[in-house]
Amino acid sequence: MTTDLDAIHRYDQLTARVYGERRLPTCTRDLILALGWVTLRDPKRHHPDVPVWDRTREVLNLDNRQMWETIAEDVPRYEHDWHAGPSGCQAPMVRVDRLCGRSTTIGFAEFDPATGWMRDWGFCSRPRCREYARPILERAEHSKDRAPEPIPNAGGRLPLFFAWNWESRYRKAMRVIRHRTEWEPPSYGLSADEWPAVPGQDKPQAFPKLRLVAVSGEFVGRDAPVLAGSRHT
Ligand SMILES: [Zn+2]
Numbered sequence: 639m640t641t642d643l644d645a646i647h648r649y650d651q652l653t654a655r656v657y658g659e660r661r662l663p664t665c666t667r668d669l670i671l672a673l674g675w676v677t678l679r680d681p682k683r684h685h686p687d688v689p690v691w692d693r694t695r696e697v698l699n700l701d702n703r704q705m706w707e708t709i710a711e712d713v714p715r716y717e718h719d720w721h722a723g724p725s726g727c728q729a730p731m732v733r734v735d736r737l738c739g740r741s742t743t744i745g746f747a748e749f750d751p752a753t754g755w756m757r758d759w760g761f762c763s764r765p766r767c768r769e770y771a772r773p774i775l776e777r778a779e780h781s782k783d784r785a786p787e788p789i790p791n792a793g794g795r796l797p798l799f800f801a802w803n804w805e806s807r808y809r810k811a812m813r814v815i816r817h818r819t820e821w822e823p824p825s826y827g828l829s830a831d832e833w834p835a836v837p838g839q840d841k842p843q844a845f846p847k848l849r850l851v852a853v854s855g856e857f858v859g860r861d862a863p864v865l866a867g868s869r870h871t
Pocket residue numbers: 727728729738739740761762763764767
């Protein structure tokens with residue numbers, strides 16, 4: 639059994655960690671905090687006939703569809719940022735330290751051989767820029783076949799904190815909210831701390847996962863760090 643003092647301590651650590659996560663969408667953060675409350679602190683947590691899902695929905699004042707929308711928001715996936723790339727020609731200027739920048743007449747995508755991520759290229763019609771683009775175009779041509787499955791860069795925050803049947807929940811959320819049945823879990827794992835590090839991206843650290851089926855809120859740890867200062871049960 640988890641004592642009340644343990645539960646308070648764990649709830650505090652969970653909350654502190656959640657507030658320390660900089661890139662949590664608001665709805666995901668609210669859901670994590672509510673799941674923590676319902677499992678660790680809620681006076682109704684020992685009622686065997688109050689399922690975690692129903693009680694969390696009640697605490698957050700959400701209807702069932704809004705709950706599934708929140709889950710859909712956290713589906714682990716790779717998202718390409720269509721607005722991130724430069725808008726003009728990407729060939730460098732001669733003698734000036736900047737890109738050409740003229741409006742592009744050809745555009746294509748290249749897939750990174752390490753991350754599987756997509757990069758947009760665009761070039762104008764000037765012969766020198768076309769000349770610069772040619773080897774890049776050749777390199778890009780078969781890059782999709784050689785690239786690995788893209789490393790996810792979005793979602794995967796709920797499994798950082800809780801052990802649950804996330805895969806079937808994500809699948810259902812994709813089906814009922816996004817009307818997409820083809821989603822498959824990333825081979826890298828569902829939890830964002832399991833994904834390979836990508837330079838320039840902050841990778842969330844592991845946190846002891848709380849098992850949500852247990853009313854007493856026990857932590858399960860697959861390589862998860864032990865909570866500092868928590869007493870063991
Ligand atoms: Zn150009």
